[in-house]
Amino acid sequence: MRLVLLGPPGSGKGTQAARLKVELGVPHISTGDMLRAAVAAGTPIGLKAKAVMDAGQLVSDDILLAMLEERLAQDDARKGFILDGYPRNLAQADALEHLLAKIGQPLDAVVKLDVPNQVIIGRCEIRFKAEHRKDDDPEVVRDRLKVYADQTAPVAEFFARRGKLQVIDGVGTLDEVTERVKHALNWQPAAVNG
Numbered sequence: 001m002r003l004v005l006l007g008p009p010g011s012g013k014g015t016q017a018a019r020l021k022v023e024l025g026v027p028h029i030s031t032g033d034m035l036r037a038a039v040a041a042g043t044p045i046g047l048k049a050k051a052v053m054d055a056g057q058l059v060s061d062d063i064l065l066a067m068l069e070e071r072l073a074q075d076d077a078r079k080g081f082i083l084d085g086y087p088r089n090l091a092q093a094d095a096l097e098h099l100l101a102k103i104g105q106p107l108d109a110v111v112k113l114d115v116p117n118q119v120i121i122g123r124c125e126i127r128f129k130a131e132h133r134k135d136d137d138p139e140v141v142r143d144r145l146k147v148y149a150d151q152t153a154p155v156a157e158f159f160a161r162r163g164k165l166q167v168i169d170g171v172g173t174l175d176e177v178t179e180r181v182k183h184a185l186n187w188q189p190a191a192v193n194g
């Protein structure tokens with residue numbers, strides 16, 4: 001299964017991907033997690049990315065594409081992946097399409113988690129208090145929502161034109177949302193042989 005999860009910051013992409021990877025048996029690839037790891041490790045990419053991330057803006061497309069290409073070349077991604085946080089703009093959507101065509105791994109589906117802004121703002125506030133992520137500061141969340149509306153929302157349209165987009169309601173319990181994603185994917189557990 002090669003899946004992209006789309007949705008605004010705080011829509012639950014990371015939480016759902018962490019649950020789905022177990023059932024789908026494919027790795028969860030979060031570009032936000034990869035960048036945060038680079039920041040924590042103080043790598044050259046991390047040093048470049050930190051201020052941009054703290055301000056809730058997008059890190060450069062070149063850095064992201066190189067990071068993703070390297071990650072998808074790893075063994076565990078051969079059986080598929082759940083991509084969370086990429087693509088974030090139309091240039092990245094285009095780059096992803098080309099990269100996946102090059103490695104012969106076209107996407108199976110794109111699922112967008114629909115969550116109203118008011119709910120997002122509340123969730124990010126809770127996460128800010130718990131995890132102290134600078135970009136969950138309510139002021140930065142407003143900027144992230146603007147970046148999402150301006151740059152990321154058109155990505156849904158990009159995949160809709162290719163007949164790959166499914167939009168689901170991202171408000172509900174974790175189990176309810178996981179079930180909705182699985183339903184959208186028409187996913188059934190593999191039959192147990194014997």
Ligand code: AMP
Nearest residue numbers: 031032053056057058059064085086088
């Ligand atoms: P996330 O955890 O997905 O919300 O990502 C946290 C931050 O990492 C974002 O606000 C961006 O600054 C950066 N980031 C993550 N993924 C991307 C991407 N695909 N393109 C550009 N910046 C990204």
